[in-house]
Amino acid sequence: MRAGAHALLEVVDARNRPFCHLAAPLVREQRLAHRQVCLLVRAGDGILLARSAEGWDIFAREAVPAGDSVQECAERLARRQELDNGRLRELGVLPPCPATGQAFVSLFSVRVTPSRLRLLAEDAATRLVLDQAELFGLARHGGDLLSPLLRHALLESGLLR
Numbered sequence: 001m002r003a004g005a006h007a008l009l010e011v012v013d014a015r016n017r018p019f020c021h022l023a024a025p026l027v028r029e030q031r032l033a034h035r036q037v038c039l040l041v042r043a044g045d046g047i048l049l050a051r052s053a054e055g056w057d058i059f060a061r062e063a064v065p066a067g068d069s070v071q072e073c074a075e076r077l078a079r080r081q082e083l084d085n086g087r088l089r090e091l092g093v094l095p096p097c098p099a100t101g102q103a104f105v106s107l108f109s110v111r112v113t114p115s116r117l118r119l120l121a122e123d124a125a126t127r128l129v130l131d132q133a134e135l136f137g138l139a140r141h142g143g144d145l146l147s148p149l150l151r152h153a154l155l156e157s158g159l160l161r
Contacts, residue, residue, distance in 0.1 A: 043117035099152035
């Protein structure tokens, strides 16, 4: 569904229950609670990060369009990132806060082969592979290099332990 040229998002209440649909820019401008999915790409102990305007970030994320489930959105995002051969597993949901952009963030892990992870990480300017210990060390001692969402997921939520 679209409102003009903008995708519609479901605005949700404090219990993550939808109560209306609004154009995505309005939801973001007004900082209304909505849903988002994020894909964390892993192979063995390696975790793939991507460069964003906010620093090193979770590999891929997307707001959930109105009418879609978080699972459908995560599967579509994985296909678009050519990760549909990996195992997709939901890790949990982060509640809305400033770090999540006021979204209920459903965090999914995609397991790929080590060779696939190396291919995805070929562009060293925009991709970075760290093992879990390195990532937690970076979050604790160089947190400003990470996006607020990734810092929050690592240090406050417990979903990535």
